[in-house]
Amino acid sequence: MAQKFPGLDSAALQRLISDVPVAHVAFVENSQPVVLPIAIAYDRGSILLHGSTGSRWLRLIAGGTAVSLAVTALDGLVVARSAFESSMHYRSAVLFGSCAEVAPSEQEQALDLLTDALIPNRVGEVRRPHSKELAATLVVRMTVAEWTYKLSDGWPDDPPEDVQSSTWAGVLPRTARYERADPAPDLRSDADLPASVRALLGD
Amino acid sequence: MAQKFPGLDSAALQRLISDVPVAHVAFVENSQPVVLPIAIAYDRGSILLHGSTGSRWLRLIAGGTAVSLAVTALDGLVVARSAFESSMHYRSAVLFGSCAEVAPSEQEQALDLLTDALIPNRVGEVRRPHSKELAATLVVRMTVAEWTYKLSDGWPDDPPEDVQSSTWAGVLPRTARYERADPAPDLRSDADLPASVRALLGD
Numbered sequence: 001m002a003q004k005f006p007g008l009d010s011a012a013l014q015r016l017i018s019d020v021p022v023a024h025v026a027f028v029e030n031s032q033p034v035v036l037p038i039a040i041a042y043d044r045g046s047i048l049l050h051g052s053t054g055s056r057w058l059r060l061i062a063g064g065t066a067v068s069l070a071v072t073a074l075d076g077l078v079v080a081r082s083a084f085e086s087s088m089h090y091r092s093a094v095l096f097g098s099c100a101e102v103a104p105s106e107q108e109q110a111l112d113l114l115t116d117a118l119i120p121n122r123v124g125e126v127r128r129p130h131s132k133e134l135a136a137t138l139v140v141r142m143t144v145a146e147w148t149y150k151l152s153d154g155w156p157d158d159p160p161e162d163v164q165s166s167t168w169a170g171v172l173p174r175t176a177r178y179e180r181a182d183p184a185p186d187l188r189s190d191a192d193l194p195a196s197v198r199a200l201l202g203d
Numbered sequence: 204m205a206q207k208f209p210g211l212d213s214a215a216l217q218r219l220i221s222d223v224p225v226a227h228v229a230f231v232e233n234s235q236p237v238v239l240p241i242a243i244a245y246d247r248g249s250i251l252l253h254g255s256t257g258s259r260w261l262r263l264i265a266g267g268t269a270v271s272l273a274v275t276a277l278d279g280l281v282v283a284r285s286a287f288e289s290s291m292h293y294r295s296a297v298l299f300g301s302c303a304e305v306a307p308s309e310q311e312q313a314l315d316l317l318t319d320a321l322i323p324n325r326v327g328e329v330r331r332p333h334s335k336e337l338a339a340t341l342v343v344r345m346t347v348a349e350w351t352y353k354l355s356d357g358w359p360d361d362p363p364e365d366v367q368s369s370t371w372a373g374v375l376p377r378t379a380r381y382e383r384a385d386p387a388p389d390l391r392s393d394a395d396l397p398a399s400v401r402a403l404l405g406d
Contacts, residue, residue, distance in 0.1 A: 022291070024273050026229035026238035035229035035238050037275040037295055070227050072240040072380070077381060080402060082329050083318040092240055115286040126280045126285050126370060133287040152266040155387050167329060168394045169387040172403060176379040178280060184358050184372040197282060200375060 013149055014070055016091045017042045022119045025049065026068045027061050039111075040069070041117035047095065047142040048102070048110050055138065062101045062140045069095040069142060076174045080156035081167040088152060089171065095147040101142040110139045122196040177202070216352055218275055219294045220245045226321045227239045228252065229271045230264050232317065243274070244313075244320035250345040251313050252302065265304045265343045272298040272345060283359035284370040291355060292374065297351040302343040313342045325399040381406070 017040065024037040036057065041048045047069060051058040061067050076089035095169075102110050111134075112123045129137075156169040163169075180199045181193055220226075229238040239260065244251045250272065254261040277291030278392045305313050312339075315326045323400065325357075332340075333376050359372040384396055 013252070022275070024229075024238050024269070025277070026227075026236040028234070028236050030303040031231070031232050032269050032299065033229040033236055033271045034297075034299075035227050035271045035273040037273055037293070037299060039291070065279075066235050068229070068236045070237045070238045070240055072225070072227070074225055077322065077324060077403070078385075079322055079325070082332070082336070083314060083326065086318065086322065086325070087327075088242070088321075090240070094237075094239060096235065098252055098341075108221060108254065111286060118291075119282060119289065120230065121288065122282070122289070126289075127365070127368075129285070129287055133285070136256050137287070145372045155389075160385075162330070163389050164252065164391075165330075166391050168397050168400065169390055169401075171385045171387075172381040172400065173383065173385065174379060174381050176277075178375040178377050180376065181282075182374045182376065184361075184374075186358075186366050187372055188369050189369075191369045194371045197371065197373075200280070 002125050006041070010012055010149065010152070012091070013093050013147070014042055016093055018117070020073045023069050023071045025061070026045070027057070027065055029057070029060060039114060039118060040071070041113040042114050043110065043141070046144060048114055048139060049099065049142060050111065050114050050137055050139040052136045053136055058138050058140065059135050061099045062138060063083065064100060066096070066098055067142060073151070074174055075087055077117045078156055079168070079170055079172060080188055081158045081162040081169045082164055085158050089173070090152050092150045093147060095142070097142050097144040097146070099142045102139045102141050107137070107139050110141070119196050120199065123195055125194045145149040207398050213293070213352065213356070216296050216350070217245055219276055219296055222234055223276045226272050226274045228264070230260070230268055232260070232263060233250070242317060242321060243272070243343040244316040246313065246316050246344070248346060248375065251305070251317055251342060252345060253314065253317050253340055253342040256339055261341050261343065264302045265341060267301050267303060269299070270345060274298070277377055278356070282371070282373055282375060284361045284365040284368055284372045286358055288361050292376070293355050296355045298345070298347045298351060300347040300349070302345045302347050305342045305344050310337055310340070310342050313344070314340065317342070322399050323402065324328045328397045328399055344367055
């Protein structure tokens with residue numbers, strides 16, 4: 001399933017971005033393709049990315065060069081009766097567009113969205129950013145011109161002669177989770193585990 | 204840490220590839236960057252990728268165009284006392300090189316490595332590939348000219364004035380696991396759960 005669309009108004013796509021806050025962005029530098037992992041957030045029909053103002057490649061894409069962004073969730077393993085039919089359950093979005101630096105008046109709100117994308121509701125638990133921190137951070141907005149979304153979620157599709165065999169086949173659902181919260185060695189003894197972290201742990 | 208090297212003879216890199224059998228490959232098509240998810244396997248100093256012979260983009264990279272490949276593991280969340288210092292534990296390898304189709308004499312062995320990368324020791328449990336399946340599958344080998352490896356694994360690095368606050372800080376280790384094995388609806392009743400699947404479930 002591939003779609004062209006003006007805004008990212010797909011519930012499936014937004015759910016994927018929410019489930020997978022780390023994407024892979026590709027761009028061309030000196031005729032060479034480069035792909036890097038990066039945290040992302042969805043914001044009103046576009047995608048936010050951020051990093052250090054000292055990042056050469058982030059400054060490159062902030063200049064408007066063409067970018068491609070992949071958001072991928074591995075949801076399971078499809079164990080078929082043959083190697084050929086074995087595969088994965090996945091959700092895969094590939095977006096194409098270009099980026100521009102967000103306006104200074106929008107930077108704090110954009111950073112709040114990026115923080116809450118990684119740790120939902122953390123923004124309300126921490127101090128506001130210092131001006132020095134804002135000055136050291138480059139936030140860019142990716143405007144999406146085109147995107148595709150693929151979903152793989154079926155059972156093994158073995159041919160009849162393999163189905164007759166006694167070889168096992170099935171699906172192994174896959175989940176990623178946070179196991180526990182290890183407090184920082186210099187944590188104050190009266191620092192309680194916050195609601196944002198408890199929620200990530202499923203408490 | 205960035206290195207140039209002739210072969211992928213790094214234990215950390217091989218461990219990462221083994222932990223994360225799905226990578227993201229980027230290439231340039233009509234001057235546009237494109238990034239896609241793909242299963243990979245390590246093989247004697249190079250990387251194997253595969254797909255359908257009908258895949259236009261796989262045929263493109265099999266032709267030797269420049270590619271970049273990112274292998275990324277998210278190992279935890281760094282919850283600092285400020286949004287600015289919050290980050291992730293990760294292992295990130297970015298490889299640069301080009302691909303060529305493997306020789307017909309090497310195709311079956313390469314496919315075995317790709318199958319076992321996803322489901323270790325599955326190859327010994329399934330029938331051999333049919334010649335029709337081999338003919339429908341394109342296997343390419345990426346020769347790596349250059350690579351970088353980055354590791355982030357520390358505690359939150361909050362400045363002294365933030366450490367004095369009672370805001371919680373710490374690390375949430377993250378793991379991905381297979382939860383259970385759902386048998387295919389058409390599975391024979393005498394098909395036992397194989398050793399490969401039991402191992403993936405941690406049984």
